Amino acid sequence: MSSISQIWSFLEKFGVRMDDPQVYKAYDGILNGLQEMGLSSKEARILLYLVTRKQATAVDISKHNDIGRTETYNHITSLMSRGLVFSNFGRPQKYYALPLDKAIDHLVETRREALQHLLAAKEEYCKMIEKASSSMSLSNVEEKNSYQILSGKNALSSTIKRITLGAKEEIILLLNEKTFVDLYHAGIMDDVASMAKRGIAVRLQTSYKNTQEYAGGTRQAVGNNKIVIESIEEKMVNFVLVDNKEIVVMLLDGKPEKSKLHGFYTNNLPIISVFKAFFEKSG
Template sequence: MDDDSNQQEAIELLQQLGLKEYEAKCFVALSRRQRGTAKDISETSDVPRTRVYDAIRVLETKGLVETQHSNPQQFRAVTIDEAINTLRSEYVERTESLRSALGGLEPADSAQTTDATHEVWALSGDQGITSRTQQLIEGATDELILVIGHESIFTDQLADQLRAAQERGVNVVVGAVTDDLRTTIRESLPDIEVFVSGLEWIERSPLPSDQTEISRLLLADREAILVSSFTEATGARREHEQGVFGRGFDNGLVAIVRRLMATGLQLEDDPENDD
């Protein structure tokens, strides 16, 4: 990625974190130099000089920029680590405020609701599916069986979550579709049982025209299931990940996956499959 691309990505990410365009451009411009005047910032960021002062004032209020009251005034950005910590704190504060606001809403449907154990819900996109995966892992009290169909799914964050689950007494079993992936997982999680899945359809479909690839299959406490996949045709795999989620011991989807998982584990235990 070249310098222009890095700069543009930084500006876009700062906007996603709540800064306005000129504020993001001014901060990025200051991050590229030790200090600078409003004229320097304007020349580097292409922000009109008259708007630089307004942007700097906001950045200063957020704790992202410091001002030296000389003539002319000099400005400098805080360190990258300090900026990230500041933005993270603000993000957490906003999400907690959102939690409080949403939790305080009166229900629009006054009818009593009960858990529907036979419903299946669709999920889309890596962020939502990863979040649901984390929720299931952190909520498990007895057993977690996870089959990983693609190496991109096994992140440091996922490894930490599985390790934490095991440490609180949950029986964690992880399956991999290949020996190489099993080795990678075992190196990261040496105290967790890892096996090569006997379910060949997870890695590849028996249908020639089917390009779907199972990316993860998670069974939590034998009563909640999450299955996700993407197609080989999509370039950005994780962004186009699709998933289904079901809960309830007698949910048909959960029952089917539970039996498939048991089959995969039995195949792994077969002496003929030993290394």
């Protein structure tokens, strides 16, 4: 049985027919989810192959996933060290994986424990680094005219949340329908509403027509300020601009459901002025 046939067989258990065009999207979604939890692209493919195949030799894994033999063994070793894949004592050795639901639970719990440990030790780590830095003769970091390339929804959402919660005067958002809903589900629109209640001016331009479903009367005055919403046509670029000092730009290729969201952060004032002018002309 070919690799794609095994994938189809697996997905059919969840009610997806072999001729359903959603099969590739579902498969890609599973792979992307596994990568979001720390697996490499090839590790995710091998894990899903073993889930659907039940068990396989390294030779089979290498052949059906188009991965070199030595590299395959390295990825198998990595998956075994993560507690996701097992080997028997036979010859040739065969490998099998946890069921997908248990594998996901295992990855989530492992990530949760690591994050909790990091959070608990955050203050101590920061003090150690600050102490080490202060003992060296180093020039201050030039924070102006800096930028970050951001890849994936999580990185973008985290950066947007950080600059939004740090706003002192104004938050400007230009969002298409999908981005608006994504930011809502990430809790960022709630953060924006909270900042408006503190007196931060908020201006939102969006192509989404039912903002009241999510924003709940955001045209109304909030505290001493209000969120001003303007309806616009769909744009290929979305951004969140804070205090005319920091901006996160989200770049869309026209098929956001099939590609990973990318963007960038910058505090470069000339770049920011271009997007501010674009916002003023869009309204």
